[in-house]
Amino acid sequence: MPIQYLTNERGERTGVLLDFATYHQIRLSAVDDPELLVGMSQAELEALAASQLAPNAQDQLEVLLTKQKAGTLSQEKSVELDSLLSQIDQLTILKTRARYTLNHLMAP
Numbered sequence: 001m002p003i004q005y006l007t008n009e010r011g012e013r014t015g016v017l018l019d020f021a022t023y024h025q026i027r028l029s030a031v032d033d034p035e036l037l038v039g040m041s042q043a044e045l046e047a048l049a050a051s052q053l054a055p056n057a058q059d060q061l062e063v064l065l066t067k068q069k070a071g072t073l074s075q076e077k078s079v080e081l082d083s084l085l086s087q088i089d090q091l092t093i094l095k096t097r098a099r100y101t102l103n104h105l106m107a108p
Contacts (some may be wrong), residue, residue, distance in 0.1 A: 003016065004016070004017040021042065024042070024105050025038070025039070028101070028104060028105065031104070033104075035100055035101075036097070036100070036101045036104060037094075037097050037098055037101045038101075040098075040101070042102070045098045045101050045102050045105070046098075046102065048094060048095060048098040049095055049098040049099045053088060053091065057084065057087075060080075061081075061085075064077055064080065064081040064084065065081070068081060
């Protein structure tokens with residue numbers, strides 16, 4: 001959307017019309033909350049909030065957890081499991097922050 005200005009009777013610019021997405025981005029950037037994911041579109045936030053662990057990573061997680069439960073997990077595989085669990089934690093945090101940001105976008 002091209003920039004549109006509001007003018008007074010003398011032709012002086014007194015305001016700017018914004019599309020809704022731009023308005024929300026400006027509104028979010030004005031909030032001093034480091035948990036908000038500023039700069040992402042609503043569609044990007046929704047996609048992130050709905051994201052899931054990749055199927056191959058989920059399969060690997062199940063294999064590693066099964067070996068751990070059986071007591072057959074090697075030290076090398078234990079490190080791999082810890083790394084995978086850390087990645088899952090980070091994904092969960094990002095998904096939560098995306099939902100939190102979406103809630104702020106929808107707030108009046």
